[in-house]
Amino acid sequence: MEIAMINEHEFQQDLEATALPALDSCMHDGYMDPAVSDWHGHRLRTLHPADGTPNKLHVVRYDVEKFHALQIPGSSRQTHGTVLISHGFTEFAAKYKEMAWYFLLAGFSVCILEHRGHGYSARDVRNDQIVYIDTWHRYVADLAKCARTIARPMAADKPLVLFAHSMGGGIAAAMLERYPNIVDKAVLSSPMIEANLHTPNWLAALVCGAACDFGHAKSMAPGQRAFTPLIDIKDNQGACMQRLEWMKKLRIADTHYQTSAAANEWVRQAIRLSIAMQDPHMCERIETPILLFQAGNDHWVRNKAQNRFVKRVGKDGGDIRMVRVPGSVHEIFTMPNSVMAPYLKEILTFLQTSEPVTVLV
Template sequence: MPFDLLDEHHYAESMHNIVLPALRSCRDEGWMEASAPAGGKAHGRNAAGGGISGNQQSETAGKLHYVCYDAERFDGLHLNEASARFRGAIVIAHGFTEFAEKYDEMVWYFLLAGYSVCILEHRGHGLSARDISDPSLVWIDDWHRYVEDLSHFCTDVAQEYAGGSPVFLFGHSMGGAIGAAVLEQYPTIFDKAVLSSPMIAPRTGLPLWLAPMIIGGACKVGMSRRIVPGHAPFAPQIAERDYQRASAPRIEWFQSLRKRHVEYQTSAATFSWVNQALRMSRSLLRQSMCDRVETPMMVFQATNDDYVLEKPESQFVQQVQAGGCYAELVRVEDSRHELFGMPNEAMAPYVKSVIDFFDATVHISVND
């Protein structure tokens, strides 16, 4: 990794004056059709506000929003730290309650390393279609829709930006789980994958064996669209716990984005979302599904993760290895769930490991 991370002491200034102008020069925005629910047509609506005009809302209603960054146009800026070699496209699958713009810093590093970047905002997130009017809540009726949406995005959009070169996956948290499901169900889409704190199983406050019965029962009695206990609507103030083991400038930057855009203020799960996350977890951990994985992967595990369970992450890696595919578990000590939001001394080796893994051209086998 021949470049330095952004200076945390001048983080906002660097983002405004260096990173964002460069990203705007190579940024494309688009919309794609959402997958249809079982037995019905795709439907949805965009959250109000955020500067979307009435005409735009009518044209994009029920569709999924994405942004892409073209490495060739970025290279035209002739930045000293940028790689002159195009290496392919990286698909970023964001986490629960996140949005594309949150990954601007990671996009910057990937572009510097010679990769185009494509980000789909999952249903119920960002500017993409929603099925619930409260912008704080995330609801989904079937987790398979996330998987179908991401797989179609990769084949229809990301392949174009790759231009025949490899397509890689960088999936965080919920996006890591969705990406893992794509690796199981569509084994040839990605050439390599990095799963960062993947939500192989979410923390619910209940034992993993009991949670499906409690959450599923709540959905059956009409609580599908209600907020789950322990979650809350968006609050503009940053909670003290959010600063623990984190880079304060990065956390404050993320929050500033949320405060400016109502579409970015998703902050809480509904019972249906948790129910579907648990169903996805059970599918991910079936050995028969892990046996289908063909894509070499690195799985980064945070050792102080408040959102996903560590043991299922480790189990997933072991089962993929047992199925004959290369999978490496990297434990990041004294780290938080959002590994890309840590201070530079912790984030630098993380970013380097991710890019080095994507850069490696040798074939990785389970016997290496």
């Protein structure tokens, strides 16, 4: 296969002319019921969305067999399986259209679960800009249910693989520990093994935990901010501005995509998730081959925690490899093509080994 990157200098025009019509032709979006129990079989409390909408999780799917019929030049004619995408904090399925395009070109169907509190999935606070979760167990159980009941049937007799970013990477890592072999391979891109809360985690846990205990679990955590249409250049130095502008336009156009701030309980649960997934005994349970990407200029997650996770997973022969991308911001898939092309080639070569991959900048 010979995959051409979207022109970064005319990003929106090129995306709209090539990728979006093809994506629309093979897309299906629907909903699934949330998981009712965790990996121990413990029942999860039933939540009722604050706005009265159905208690459902939004799932977007792209069918590679329909995509093959388009005969896009350079695309694979083989079917390699299905990629399950686990997105990051405040993100949504539509943000991953460019990545979905490349996965389809490489012969993969794509399945994207919008985590609870994000996009068009159920929300448990009235302010759509705040992300709340009552327990991190729910994130993990929901992703596992999506993998088993939707993504795995999509893959049929082909591999089911995972692409997970940031918060979605933390959720995915915890899932791999608790549901061994639920996917065949996993890519963790800047995973939130430990969030960088810009304050010591013990202090954040203390402050946000106290707020929760005093009835403010769903309130915006200290230091969080409401949605703004402006792009924060400080945290995106070196990224492709055209990609950032396109993603920001998606947020501006749809209030479902304007989540921007953590609730106090989200902070407490993120810290609990981090502690749980770094437990050496849990790290040893991972059997899935993992390719982990570390962004050299990451302000949102702590790279030292990723290093520690890689060491613990690999301690007793675990199959994990880390690739550091020097100078990259947290969202490596927003970098210029010169950075993104080798990143994409590494991913596609790792996920399938039967077909040579060329990525043209």
